[in-house]
Amino acid sequence: MTDSSRQADPSSPSAARTDRHLWQLAWPIILSNISVPLLGLVDTAVVGHLEDAIYLGAVTLGAVLFSFLYWGFGFLRMGTTGMTAQAHGRGDHDRLRTLLGQGILLALAIGMLLMLLGSPLISLGLGLMEASETTRALAHDYASIRLWSAPAVLINYVILGWFLGLGNSRVTLGILVLTNVLNIVLDLAFVPGLGMTSDGVALASVIADYCGLAAGLWLVSRQLSRMPGHSDRAALLSLSAWSVLIRVNQHLFVRTLCLLGATAYFTSQGASFGDETLAANAVLLQFVMITSYGLDGFAQAAESEVGRAVGQGDWQRFTRSVRAATRFSLVTAAAASLLLWLLGPQMIALLTDLPEVRQLAITYLPWMVAMPLVAVWSYLLDGIFIGATATREMRNTLVVSLLAFIGLWPLLESFGNHGLWLAFLLFTSVRSVVLGGYYLHHRRHHWR
Incomplete structure (x- = not known):
């Protein structure tokens, strides 16, 4: 048996180390994923105890709309992960910095565009859903508030993808858990605490998303301070790059x-x-x-x-x-x-x-x-x-x-x-x- 075949053998020590490393990468991602439906359950429970079911319907319609909208820009996370991982494998730290900057600029541009064009998009999306006029109106108000978080959500996609490309999935867990836990706390403060309705749930999401972005940018700055190389502004601004x-x-x-x-x-x-x-x-x-x-x-x-x-x-x-x-x-x-x-x-x-x-x-x-x-x-x-x-x-x-x-x-x-x-x-x-x-x-x- 050759050296290369021994390395590829699933029973070899190299394969065992690969298994352990892959598991260490995967478990924070799995826990991060689980935190998402937990937030949805809390949103439902908080609004579901209000005096009228139309508020629950509004949050449900608005949440579905934003799930589709944000999922459509999931390429910001996926593309960043693949390119970052390859640059990390090459040890190209300048490229790592450029990819992060490009991703953040692209996410910011898309997020700002969504904020500008959001109202007709929301009206179009809600028009395709079967619901009463009152529920659609409340859902429109909910979505209009949530739309303010678009830049934060999309930039965080880039940050999460960048850290995953570096092989650091625990940052993903930390940012998402912080965002979702804060969202839950604000849900409880705004709705039962201050007497708000579906608008309180939307506002809680916006504040939590920007707090998650602040945490992500802080973690990025710490990572960059420890990383060799330098930022190439010319590459960041060049169209060919x-x-x-x-x-x-x-x-x-x-x-x-x-x-x-x-x-x-x-x-x-x-x-x-x-x-x-x-x-x-x-x-x-x-x-x-x-x-x-x-x-x-x-x-x-x-x-x-x-x-x-x-x-x-x-x-x-x-x-x-x-x-x-x-x-x-x-x-x-x-x-x-x-x-x-x-x-x-x-x-x-x-x-x-x-x-x-x-x-x-x-x-x-x-x-x-x-x-x-x-x-x-x-x-x-x-x-x-x-x-x-x-x-x-x-x-x-x-x-x-x-x-x-x-x-x-x-x-x-x-x-x-x-x-x-x-x-x-x-x-x-x-x-x-x-x-x-x-x-x-x-x-x-x-x-x-």
Whole structure:
């Protein structure tokens, strides 16, 4: 056995060290992800105890709108992670500083643009949602306040991506926990304490987001003070120096829009089967989201490790990192499927006490049992391709997958909601297969 084959052997000490390192990167990300729905639960509980349900409806509509809006600019985090990890692997500290500056400037520009164009965007988004006029008006007020946090949220995406690219995921945990805990405290102070309603929840989010940004910038300044090299203002302001950043991020943006489009298409088609089916699908999609917390943690850890290996040109490290991320991801997916198989009905009962919705959700539960085992590959491969900044392939994959989803659904529509879940599962399968084909091609010709 050669030295290189020993290093790539999963049982070797190098593989064990890679496993430990990947886990150390992943667990703070997983905990960070868990803090997000906790905040949503508190928002719901605080507003849900007001005298009128319209306030809860307003917060729900506004929160959904901002989830889609901010998720659409998730490329600021993903693109920053991959490029930073590669520069870190090369030991190019000047480039690390330039990437951070470029990312912050881009996020600031987009955030300011959203603030300027926010009102018509909010009106358009709320107009597409079915709700009473009063609820939409309150949701518009809520969203108009939340819009002030756009620069803070988007700049923090860059900061979180930059630190993850440096292999420091604990900063991610610290910033998100600080932001969400402060948000919860302010929720309680503004709504029950000061008697505010949905506007208090929005104001709490804005203040917490800017406090999170302040903490992030402070941590950045500490990191830069310890980092060798210097900031290159010419590179920061030169249009040619932005070409890589724009190329990487434009593909990620299209990819994210396709993913949002698939989710919206699934939801709209499910609505055609009635309110109970729509509610049951919403309950089951929560399980998809919960599973993603673990799978995303290992995928994002892979972004950092793969990017660093690519930057170093160390393909043995690349292989060990991919294998470690694969092992953790498969175990997580298998555990999620087993848990849903054994305890799915009980978990559904925790999310809804409506008998019709419960029964329908249990009817379609087998699709949830299968979903993690299929989706695991798309999460894992996304992490690898983001780390390698091969974002064109990610864009192409989502375009093909979305077209397949839209094309398959008319053929399966006669099977009702079962056919819709099958089409969604096939969408995920196509995504995994196409990106897997790209991976095998790159491994054979480039990543070796």
